[in-house]
Amino acid sequence: MEFETKYITADIKLSEFKGNTFKTEVMFEHHILVWFISGETKIIQADGTYIFNAGDIFLIPRNQLATVINYPKDGLPHKAVAMHLTKQRLKDFYSRHKPAGRLQPLQKVYSFPKRPLLQSCLASLIPYFDLGKNLPAEIASIKIEEAISILRSIDKDVDGLLANFDEPGKINLTEFMERHFMFNMTLDRFGYLTGRSLATFRRDFKKAFNSTPQKWLTEKRLELAHYQIAEKKQKPVEVYIEAGFENLSHFSYAFKNHFGYSPNTLIGRQR
Incomplete structure (x- = not known):
């Protein structure tokens, strides 16, 4: 089997790819926070190319075109934890927390290298993938809210992205x-x-x-x-x-x- 995906909720998953190369064109419906466990990912956008390796954590904004290419590396499969930050969950969060920092979202992939607190938050999910059953909804909500809070403490401008709920308007x-x-x-x-x-x-x-x-x-x-x-x-x-x-x-x-x-x-x- 080349692909294996484990879910602990619909919004949190662990994916593992054991093939040589996997490429996809994507436009995510939700922001996605990714913690890289092994392998390598290349993300190509109009304004640049990003390469991520084991230990890297990054946030891919919704409604942006990207080519994603996944590779195994150092004899290990491509393996990552992904957390979907849905619009509804973010609206609920920001109904209780006032956005700060930049008002307009930065059109980029956000990278969070060497952030022990954020890595610890995502690493704490690993044991749940082996339970073979869904994580209770209240625990999943706590974990996702914890991740959002840590992102805000790391990057003051991330609110401009996470608290923006506009749909694409007519552009040039x-x-x-x-x-x-x-x-x-x-x-x-x-x-x-x-x-x-x-x-x-x-x-x-x-x-x-x-x-x-x-x-x-x-x-x-x-x-x-x-x-x-x-x-x-x-x-x-x-x-x-x-x-x-x-x-x-x-x-x-x-x-x-x-x-x-x-x-x-x-x-x-x-x-």
């Missing part, structure tokens, strides 16, 4: 797509994140780019891959995932169909 379509084209999401998702219905998204996209979303996205991803191979001297196997393609064979076919030569031919020209 051209700017958003130019920054997020490499994420292999459905058009419904792209529409939601730009504050549009699918029909409105298609109509506005046509006006902005004079092309269909599918054609434009494929061309942009291929241009990115071409640049990474030609200028950054990367190999096709290193670029196809980050450029937004599902597998190497599809990428190679699309690349040759668009440019008239294969990725390997491009590499050969550089020698």
Whole structure:
């Protein structure tokens, strides 16, 4: 079995991946607090790439596109504890606690390296995963509230994220797509994140780019891959995932169909 997931509540889980590499495109419905036990994770967003290893703790904001790639490392599987900070739970928390610090959320992955108090909070969950039954709701609530309180004590600006319950509004379509084209999401998702219905998204996209979303996205991803191979001297196997393609064979076919030569031919020209 490559995947194993244990839950102690719907909002707290322990996941273990024993395969070589697992990649997914995600837009989380809730903020997710992750404690890394073993392995390595690469998170790719429009504004940067983050790499996390054993012992790292990080918070992934909701409603942000990301490519997540998980690897085993040092002979150990990819293993992590994840805690979902749902909107309802956060609304309840902030009905009793006044937000402080920055009013607007920082659009980033929050990293909390070497925080013993936070690590202790998450490590205390491990014994519950071996019980084979759900954690009582009142204990789960205490654990999640403890984690939120520790986050607030560590980073005064985290309230700007956790206490913000706004949904995405209508934003500049051209700017958003130019920054997020490499994420292999459905058009419904792209529409939601730009504050549009699918029909409105298609109509506005046509006006902005004079092309269909599918054609434009494929061309942009291929241009990115071409640049990474030609200028950054990367190999096709290193670029196809980050450029937004599902597998190497599809990428190679699309690349040759668009440019008239294969990725390997491009590499050969550089020698």
